[in-house]
Amino acid sequence: METAVKPGPEFWTEGGVWVANSETTPEAEGLAEMALHGLKAQGWCFFQTSGTEGVRKWVGLTKEALLISADAVNRHFGITAEDRWLLALPTHHVGGFGILARAHLSGSAVSRLEGKWSALSFVEACESTQATLASLVPTQVFDLVAARLRAPARMRAVLVGGGALNAELEAEALALGWQVHRTYAMTETGSSVAAQSCPGSALKVLPIWQVRTDAEGVLTVSGPALARGYAVREGGCWRWENIPGEGLRTRDHVEIFETDGMRCLRFMGRMAGTVKILGELVTLGPIQDRIEALRLKLGRGTADAAVCDVADARRESRLVLAVSGMSESEAAEMQKGLNETLRLFEQIQDVRTLNAIPRSDLGKVLLSALRGLL
Numbered sequence: 001m002e003t004a005v006k007p008g009p010e011f012w013t014e015g016g017v018w019v020a021n022s023e024t025t026p027e028a029e030g031l032a033e034m035a036l037h038g039l040k041a042q043g044w045c046f047f048q049t050s051g052t053e054g055v056r057k058w059v060g061l062t063k064e065a066l067l068i069s070a071d072a073v074n075r076h077f078g079i080t081a082e083d084r085w086l087l088a089l090p091t092h093h094v095g096g097f098g099i100l101a102r103a104h105l106s107g108s109a110v111s112r113l114e115g116k117w118s119a120l121s122f123v124e125a126c127e128s129t130q131a132t133l134a135s136l137v138p139t140q141v142f143d144l145v146a147a148r149l150r151a152p153a154r155m156r157a158v159l160v161g162g163g164a165l166n167a168e169l170e171a172e173a174l175a176l177g178w179q180v181h182r183t184y185a186m187t188e189t190g191s192s193v194a195a196q197s198c199p200g201s202a203l204k205v206l207p208i209w210q211v212r213t214d215a216e217g218v219l220t221v222s223g224p225a226l227a228r229g230y231a232v233r234e235g236g237c238w239r240w241e242n243i244p245g246e247g248l249r250t251r252d253h254v255e256i257f258e259t260d261g262m263r264c265l266r267f268m269g270r271m272a273g274t275v276k277i278l279g280e281l282v283t284l285g286p287i288q289d290r291i292e293a294l295r296l297k298l299g300r301g302t303a304d305a306a307v308c309d310v311a312d313a314r315r316e317s318r319l320v321l322a323v324s325g326m327s328e329s330e331a332a333e334m335q336k337g338l339n340e341t342l343r344l345f346e347q348i349q350d351v352r353t354l355n356a357i358p359r360s361d362l363g364k365v366l367l368s369a370l371r372g373l374l
Contacts, residue, residue, distance in 0.1 A: 007100055012063050015042035019058075020092040031058060031231055034238040046231060047094045049187040049281065057230040057241075059187045061094075069190035069225035070101035072206040076195050077157055077181070079133065081107035086131035088113045088122055088140065095161055095279075098191040099135055108133070119143040126152045137162035137279035141173050141180060142314045151177035161185045161192065162279030163316045164267065167201075184267060188227040188248050194265040202257070202264040210247070211256055211265060218271065219254045222247030273367065275309040275317045278345045284309065287319070287338070287346065288365060294337050298330075304357045305334060306365045307348070310374050318349045320374055324357050 011018075017032040028046070035041040045066060046058040073079070085103055087110055089096030103110045111129040113122055117140065126134070132154050141160055151158075158173075161183040173180045181196040184203050193211070197204035205211055209223040229242040253268040270276075273284045287307045295305060303325035312318040321338065323331045331351045339347045358369035 007104070009104065012067060012101075012104055013043075017041055018045045020045065020047045020094075020097065022090065022092040028058070030238060031233075034231065035060070038238070039240060044228075045097070047092070047097070047187050057232050059094075059227045060229055060231060061188075061190050061225075061227045065225040065227070066098065066101045066190045067105060068208060069192070070098060070105055072208045072225070073098070073159075073192055073195070074102050074106050076192075076197075076204070076206060077133075077159070079106045079108060083108040083132045083156075084130055085110040086113060086122070086126055086129055086134045087111065088117065089135055089137070093279075094187045094190060095135060095137075095185065101191075117143075119147045119149055123149045123152065126155055130154050132156045133159075135159040135161065138165045138169065138316055139163075139278050139314055141165065141178070142169060144178060145169060145172040145176060146314075149176065151179070155179070157181055159183050159192075159195070163276040169313075184265060186250065188243070189221060189223075190225050190227070193221055197262065197264075200266075202255075202259070202266040205256075205263040205265050211254075211263070212247075213254060213256055214249075217253045217255070217268065219250045219252050219256075219265075220247045221250065277309075277317050277319070278315050280343075280345045282309075282317075282319075282346055284319075284367070287342065290338060290341060291321075291334070294334055298334060298337065303330070305331075306357045306370060308365075308367060308370045308374055310371065315345075319346065321348045321351045322354050322357055322370060322374065323351060324354050326353070 017035045019028050019032050021028050031046060035044060043063045045061050045063060049057055049059050079102055085099050085108055087096060087099050091097045099110060113125050136158055138160060156179060158178050158180045160180050165180065165182050170180055182203060183192040184194040185192040192206060193209050194203035194205045208225055209221055211219060211221050213219055226248060227243055229240055232239050232241060251271040251274045255266040255268055257264055275282050284307055291305050291307060305321060305323045308320050308322055309317040310320050321335050335348050335351055352374055354373055358366040
């Protein structure tokens, strides 16, 4: 199930541009050429993420930035050449690729879990490779706990990112011997901004990062490992958006405080309309725009519909289509039409019928009220 993997040391020093392609990212066509000739970029890596307005963007990180981030994580967790990673995340996401950077600096070995994710195959691979470290998303931790699979004795740390690990799931995982460590990370920072060390739900801010909040409690992060900007493809053409020198204003509400000489960060929640599903950031606005267009196309202008996220123990969130004034067959037709245009993790999971969709005087869906109804 697993194979050895690690890019050669020359990868980290050579110029050129590396694009984290996958089968689901055809939008990358022409990106490397744009970066080389338009940006004069050398030694850059691009990873796809969602923009604030839901436009798919490619985050531009230098290899130097990725290594700075990796070094900070290695220092925090004491990662050395004695460690062995089991890579269970895709390398076209920065969470998986960051493991390769950490291994390059520390000299630790890496084995990759091949094939479709399975909690049992992951544990078997941990045993066969004698892995000491892994990085997982909460959904994968959920699967380990649901299957009641105990951690192998050599597995000393599991870094958990890509979404919030709730207290109940964390406690269950710890009881099974999985030494889970919550992290706070984003594509734009190449890896973790903060990792578990502080008491309670707070995380220690790694020393390479400067963090601050504004009057609304929204986090801005800056530091030497921050991405340079975004490449966005619109109408077949690429354009570049710089990340301001003063830092990246995120979508996250956090609390920042000092304790025992450590600067800590406590995640409080995301700005309205942005949710995480299976470790992927999803913006609801563009999906709602598709609903409005589909209502017109299907002749449902007099009926109403809206997308909403609801809590899900395994996925962190899942999307529901709330409808009003539609028959079951009409609602099913709309769900089918939406899912044909959405990525797998964005798919509408089920449909709920309501008397009315709560909207503001200006016609905007009131997500908080809708969540309450669902």
